[in-house]
Amino acid sequence: MKNNNSSSAIKNHPCKKKTTLLLLFSLLTTSLLLLRLSQNKIILITTTTTTSDSDHHHRHDSCLGRYIYIHNLPSRFNTDILQDCESISRPKDKISMCKYLDNSGFGPRIGDAVSIASSWYATNQFMLEVIFHEKMKRYECLTRNSSLASAFYIPYYAGLDFRRRLRRRNVAERDAAGKEMFKWLKKQPQWKGLSGKDHFLVIGRISRDFRRNPDNNSLWGTNLMLLPESQNLTFLTIERSPTSHNEFAIPYPTYFHPTSTVEIRQWQDKIKLTNRTILFSFAGAQRPSRSQNGLVRSQVIQQCKSSSETCTFLDCDVKTNGCDDPMSLMKLFESSVFCLQPPGDSLTRRSVFDSILAGCIPVFFNQGSAHKQYVWHLPNNDGEYSVYIPVKELRTGGKSRVEEILRGIPNEKVVGLRENVIRLVPKIVYTKPNRYKPDEETLEDAFDVAVEGVIKRIEEKKREIQE
Numbered sequence: 001m002k003n004n005n006s007s008s009a010i011k012n013h014p015c016k017k018k019t020t021l022l023l024l025f026s027l028l029t030t031s032l033l034l035l036r037l038s039q040n041k042i043i044l045i046t047t048t049t050t051t052s053d054s055d056h057h058h059r060h061d062s063c064l065g066r067y068i069y070i071h072n073l074p075s076r077f078n079t080d081i082l083q084d085c086e087s088i089s090r091p092k093d094k095i096s097m098c099k100y101l102d103n104s105g106f107g108p109r110i111g112d113a114v115s116i117a118s119s120w121y122a123t124n125q126f127m128l129e130v131i132f133h134e135k136m137k138r139y140e141c142l143t144r145n146s147s148l149a150s151a152f153y154i155p156y157y158a159g160l161d162f163r164r165r166l167r168r169r170n171v172a173e174r175d176a177a178g179k180e181m182f183k184w185l186k187k188q189p190q191w192k193g194l195s196g197k198d199h200f201l202v203i204g205r206i207s208r209d210f211r212r213n214p215d216n217n218s219l220w221g222t223n224l225m226l227l228p229e230s231q232n233l234t235f236l237t238i239e240r241s242p243t244s245h246n247e248f249a250i251p252y253p254t255y256f257h258p259t260s261t262v263e264i265r266q267w268q269d270k271i272k273l274t275n276r277t278i279l280f281s282f283a284g285a286q287r288p289s290r291s292q293n294g295l296v297r298s299q300v301i302q303q304c305k306s307s308s309e310t311c312t313f314l315d316c317d318v319k320t321n322g323c324d325d326p327m328s329l330m331k332l333f334e335s336s337v338f339c340l341q342p343p344g345d346s347l348t349r350r351s352v353f354d355s356i357l358a359g360c361i362p363v364f365f366n367q368g369s370a371h372k373q374y375v376w377h378l379p380n381n382d383g384e385y386s387v388y389i390p391v392k393e394l395r396t397g398g399k400s401r402v403e404e405i406l407r408g409i410p411n412e413k414v415v416g417l418r419e420n421v422i423r424l425v426p427k428i429v430y431t432k433p434n435r436y437k438p439d440e441e442t443l444e445d446a447f448d449v450a451v452e453g454v455i456k457r458i459e460e461k462k463r464e465i466q467e
Contacts, residue, residue: 151455158177280310280403285318
């Protein structure tokens with residue numbers, strides 16, 4: 001009985017009840033604390049995950065800052081011009097311009113071509129607008145959400161439109177399309193934001209054709225680039241005006257339009273090993289001697305003829321048909337160490353890019369013919385890839401002065417120049433529009449370099465506005 005009473009006394013002791021209550025309170029407090037910590041941890045994890053997902057999305061969106069919006073212009077500004085392709089042809093054209101519209105503007109395929117037959121085309125030098133548009137349609141960072149766009153592309157074929165109107169004496173008719181195009185653009189919400197400062201337009205002709213003097217309506221060309229709205233645009237042309245603030249020259253189209261990096265590498269390897277048996281060559285036609293460019297051209301032809309054992313002259317006069325075959329041109333340039341590039345109707349020539357493509361070192365007689373034009377595509381130092389001969393050397397240096405200068409360049413220097421020329425090939429060709437393939441190396445072509453330059457230029461303009 002004593003033991004039982006003792007156990008009962010312990011069980012009902014006040015201290016034991018107090019300890020039990022403290023223990024229960026402690027457990028409850030710990031549970032609440034753990035629950036609170038657990039909730040905080042969940043909130044922390046959720047927040048971190050959301051931020052991480054967002055960062056992950058932005059980090060892997062390679063198009064951020066590169067999105068481009070294409071304006072859906074009325075067809076009269078592009079496709080209707082192509083439908084009316086016979087009007088683009090001129091009386092002296094030996095081949096209808098309609099033929100050159102084949103294959104996304106590359107023109108007819110060249111048969112048993114120089115090397116990689118499937119990538120060689122008889123491309124017309126004025127087809128850049130079509131080529132650029134076709135490539136832009138397949139640009140990897142297109143968007144229909146204009147709020148994402150870093151730049152806005154205007155697919156107006158101004159050069160081809162000019163070509164079909166150039167024989168019209170009424171300048172109002174020549175100028176009408178440009179004014180109509182801007183009238184349409186100014187109604188678009190995308191234009192209103194920056195009044196066109198984030199827009200760009202590609203023209204496959206020289207700038208001079210669109211800068212007709214407003215004081216003389218009888219002159220050549222249209223006034224497209226002189227319109228008030230044009231002052232905000234970025235223009236890409238095959239030759240820029242040296243005084244323009246918003247024009248940038250991009251390469252003339254060549255005959256080579258590869259599908260892959262492999263094809264470009266194969267071509268570069270081929271021209272590295274080509275046996276060049278001609279010291280220098282010139283492919284071109286005589287120009288009227290009354291102009292400065294015509295005089296230089298005449299002197300260059302005379303110099304080549306005077307050095308007949310070391311220079312080959314391919315006459316491109318309309319009557320001779322000497323330059324109608326792209327294969328003949330490319331074979332001449334591939335066989336030449338140096339290719340003479342005097343000005344012609346204007347400072348620049350498509351032949352500059354054909355010679356670079358062939359691994360032939362270009363020789364310039366005017367510093368405005370290349371490196372001051374194609375600032376995005378060619379090195380700043382023209383001495384890295386070309387030779388410059390001042391015009392006065394032609395006038396006072398004797399009938400074989402060009403040969404003397406070229407012979408005087410050390411062989412080691414010639415090899416270095418040619419290597420640099422061949423390195424330029426990827427950046428001066430317009431590859432096929434569908435060349436992007438997953439997991440394959442892709443070299444930047446002339447289109448890529450131009451788009452990158454446009455976006456960078458527009459971003460700089462936006463920063464200037466904000467400042």
